[in-house]
Amino acid sequence: MKKSLVFWVEEYFYNPSLLQKLLSFFLLPLSWLYCFVMYLRFRSKRAEDFKIKIISVGNLTVGGSGKTPLVTAFGAAFKNPAIILRGYGRNSKGLVVVKDAKEILCDVSVSGDEAMIYAKKLPNAVVIVSEDRKPAIKKAKEMGCEIVLLDDAYSKHDIKKLDVLIDVATKNNFCLPSGPYRERLWSFKEAVVLQEDVDFTRVVTLEAQTQRMSLVTAIARPSRLNKYLPKVVGKHYFEDHHSFTKEELQAILEADNATSLLVTFKDYVKIESFGLPLSLLDLEVKVDTNVLDRLF
Structure with missing residues (x-):
């Protein structure tokens, strides 16, 4: 339920449907009030x-x-x-x-x-x-x-x-x-x-690539990753900052018959100690x- 709500809100904010646009216009008076309060706070x-x-x-x-x-x-x-x-x-x-x-x-x-x-x-x-x-x-x-x-x-x-x-x-x-x-x-x-x-510009590196990788990520707006992805056998999105358990990740590996989980560095730091097969999609930038x- 929480995950569905998070992704609905992300869609509402960044790529709204017609119904979401109508809701957005309905809430405009609250937005104007909010923005005015934030301006007063700034001043x-x-x-x-x-x-x-x-x-x-x-x-x-x-x-x-x-x-x-x-x-x-x-x-x-x-x-x-x-x-x-x-x-x-x-x-x-x-x-x-x-x-x-x-x-x-x-x-x-x-x-x-x-x-x-x-x-x-x-x-x-x-x-x-x-x-x-x-x-x-x-x-x-x-x-x-x-x-x-x-x-x-x-x-x-x-x-x-x-x-x-x-x-x-x-x-x-x-x-x-x-x-x-x-x-x-x-x-x-x-x-x-x-x-x-x-x-x-983005500098993308892929480490420890395997034949059947399944994407698992807990970042905001995970669709941002799509243009950088290699071929994967599954995509599993979790809400931003989600705390993974080893059991839920093992279940994904088994369900997708994957040889590794493809993760970003943000995910990697939370699950590297689990001892699961991981591939790393590392997104850095060159300024x-x-x-x-x-x-x-």
């Missing part, structure tokens, strides 16, 4: 200067946009960056240092899947999860980091930072609940908007050098 905030370069990477809409690979690409450009994020899907609360400059300090259940991606892909980075970004920024400074990269923090208007936003294509351009927009790109807000295939010069 009421005063940005605190933490005396360290801070860049937030995200998007204005709900759902996936490819921010994790982009943050990873930015982080790889520095010797000692800090990656700070909320840590959706983790079984922990408060501020947790997932990784210092040398080693990973917790498992994926404590960090959440996205934080563990950064911990594994960026050996020189400090990775911190915290619902409140401010103490995490202070912690990063204490740990000697040279730059802070915030994962999805456009709405944190009380932090002085540069916002990098990924332009996400959608047929529904309304604010919540009529559409997917959490906020607008407000005037007086310093931001850089990047487009895929213009400012950055145009002009973009890096503008930002850093």
Whole structure:
């Protein structure tokens, strides 16, 4: 039931049917009210200067946009960056240092899947999860980091930072609940908007390929993967940040008579310890050098 609702909402936001469009128009008064409240919230905030370069990477809409690979690409450009994020899907609360400059300090259940991606892909980075970004920024400074990269923090208007936003294509351009927009790109807000295939491009690698792979993934808007997929014998979509069990994955292997499960890195970090045959569809990005010069 939960999975069906999640995918219905994703369709409603990004590729609405006629009935969903009618519902969207019906909810417009609520969207206007929501957007006005968010604007007032933005105008009421005063940005605190933490005396360290801070860049937030995200998007204005709900759902996936490819921010994790982009943050990873930015982080790889520095010797000692800090990656700070909320840590959706983790079984922990408060501020947790997932990784210092040398080693990973917790498992994926404590960090959440996205934080563990950064911990594994960026050996020189400090990775911190915290619902409140401010103490995490202070912690990063204490740990000697040279730059802070915030994962999805456009709405944190009380932090002085540069916002990098990924332009996400959608047929529904309304604010919540009529559409997917959490906020607008407000005037007086310093931001850089990047487009895929213009400012950055996907670099896709396939590791441990087998003859009969079955796709299993728990990312937002999983249909985004279709253009990168090799031949698979099945596709199994779960809601974003889903916590897999070994038993449900074994059942998929058996039902599809698959020789391996094809997963993204976001899925891989959660299930690598299960000892199941895995193939990895790793989606990274290459950023145009002009973009890096503008930002850093």
